[in-house]
Amino acid sequence: MTPTGTRKQIPSTPPLPHSPSPPLRIIFHIDLDAFFASVEEVENPALKGKPLIVGGAPDKRGVVAAANYAARAFKVRAAMTTAQAQRRCPKAVVISPRHDVYRQYSERVMVILRQTSPVLEQLSIDEAFLDMTARIPDAFTPLEYARQLQTRIKTELQLSASIGIAGNKLVAKIASDFDKPDGLTYVPPGAEAAFLSLLPIRKLWGVGPKTAEKLANLGVKTIGNLAQQSESELVQLFGINGAAMWRRAQGIDNSPLKTARIAKSISQETTFAQDVDDLQILGDTLRSMSMQLAQRLQKKGFTARTVTLKLRYSDFTTLIRNASQPPTNHAEDIYRQARYLLQTHWNRARPLRLIGLGVSNFIDGVEQLPLF
Numbered sequence: 001m002t003p004t005g006t007r008k009q010i011p012s013t014p015p016l017p018h019s020p021s022p023p024l025r026i027i028f029h030i031d032l033d034a035f036f037a038s039v040e041e042v043e044n045p046a047l048k049g050k051p052l053i054v055g056g057a058p059d060k061r062g063v064v065a066a067a068n069y070a071a072r073a074f075k076v077r078a079a080m081t082t083a084q085a086q087r088r089c090p091k092a093v094v095i096s097p098r099h100d101v102y103r104q105y106s107e108r109v110m111v112i113l114r115q116t117s118p119v120l121e122q123l124s125i126d127e128a129f130l131d132m133t134a135r136i137p138d139a140f141t142p143l144e145y146a147r148q149l150q151t152r153i154k155t156e157l158q159l160s161a162s163i164g165i166a167g168n169k170l171v172a173k174i175a176s177d178f179d180k181p182d183g184l185t186y187v188p189p190g191a192e193a194a195f196l197s198l199l200p201i202r203k204l205w206g207v208g209p210k211t212a213e214k215l216a217n218l219g220v221k222t223i224g225n226l227a228q229q230s231e232s233e234l235v236q237l238f239g240i241n242g243a244a245m246w247r248r249a250q251g252i253d254n255s256p257l258k259t260a261r262i263a264k265s266i267s268q269e270t271t272f273a274q275d276v277d278d279l280q281i282l283g284d285t286l287r288s289m290s291m292q293l294a295q296r297l298q299k300k301g302f303t304a305r306t307v308t309l310k311l312r313y314s315d316f317t318t319l320i321r322n323a324s325q326p327p328t329n330h331a332e333d334i335y336r337q338a339r340y341l342l343q344t345h346w347n348r349a350r351p352l353r354l355i356g357l358g359v360s361n362f363i364d365g366v367e368q369l370p371l372f
């Protein structure tokens with residue numbers, strides 16, 4: 001804790017003398033190893049073990065998105081130009097990114113994670129926090145349970161992941177990066193500050209290159225150095241960020257997981273270049289939208305009960321009408337309802353500037369978001 005004398009000088013952080021200490025949490029941070037490159041290895045096992053770069057073409061000033069660990073041994077890193085990467089590792093195979101494929105693998109990983117805990121915050125395509133508080137069976141330690149999760153991802157998807165386990169998001173994320181690849185790092189309660197102390201300040205959230213330079217001028221290179229600074233001095237130098245930085249350097253972070261609401265409706269709409277009164281054109285548009293909605297439903301593993309049609313006339317008056325049916329994710333069913341709604345509700349004397357189609361009332365839905 002801060003000495004009382006210094007805390008008084010900090011206008012931006014309210015004093016917390018009597019606030020109860022937050023309950024102990026168990027947070028996992030899972031980050032896949034060399035994700036794009038690892039997916040390419042799964043898709044083509046002949047690549048395994050060879051230096052591999054996923055990135056833009058060198059002659060088109062492309063950059064490295066991911067390099068497997070064999071390529072990293074040659075100091076190939078993400079974000080360097082592919083040309084430079086090839087100079088460092090001439091033997092590396094270079095593959096153009098296939099984002100659709102990576103997204104599919106990512107979704108499969110997230111399904112496993114969501115089965116492990118529904119309290120999930122996805123941070124990027126290959127990483128997520130899981131709140132595991134009260135979700136680890138008594139027979140397991142957090143470390144053993146994380147190892148099981150790691151093994152499951154390996155067995156089911158052939159992907160290797162690193163997991164950090166700690167009492168908060170900040171430390172869990174730094175821990176997952178601590179022993180990559182295939183890492184498993186547990187920071188028990190009370191050990192946060194000691195774990196962080198030897199790491200460079202750049203590992204801390206909110207410490208960018210400029211802040212790091214300013215800190216280095218004060219002789220602050222490690223997180224431990226930062227933790228030893230006086231909070232008030234950091235506030236003088238960095239304002240409110242100084243106080244936040246000081247807290248993080250002690251390993252303190254009470255931020256909750258930002259769990260996304262699962263979308264419970266999906267919709268599409270088209271504004272026509274010119275107003276349309278041709279039933280054929282409207283029908284074709286609805287058919288193509290039905291096919292796309294069905295595909296999106298199938299991808300999410302949902303079926304929907306309700307189809308919603310939106311019509312906007314040239315004077316901008318807008319009509320929204322629903323019809324329900326047994327749950328479906330077939331384009332034909334959606335289209336049939338869409339046609340029925342169009343024929344029932346469209347005043348053919350009035351051309352349309354926009355048509356929209358949506359599906360909602362998902363069969364395993366929890367929460368309904370407004371359509372359109």
Ligand code: TTP
Nearest residue numbers: 031032033034035036037065066078079126180
């Ligand atoms: P990261 O998790 O940062 O990197 P990584 O998974 O390749 O390697 P690590 O083992 O260190 O976790 O990013 C995940 C994916 O995001 C990465 O595989 C490719 C993509 N990505 C880019 O496209 N550009 C970038 O600059 C970075 C850093 C990542």
Ligand code: MG
Nearest residue numbers: 031032033126
């Ligand atoms: Mg990764």
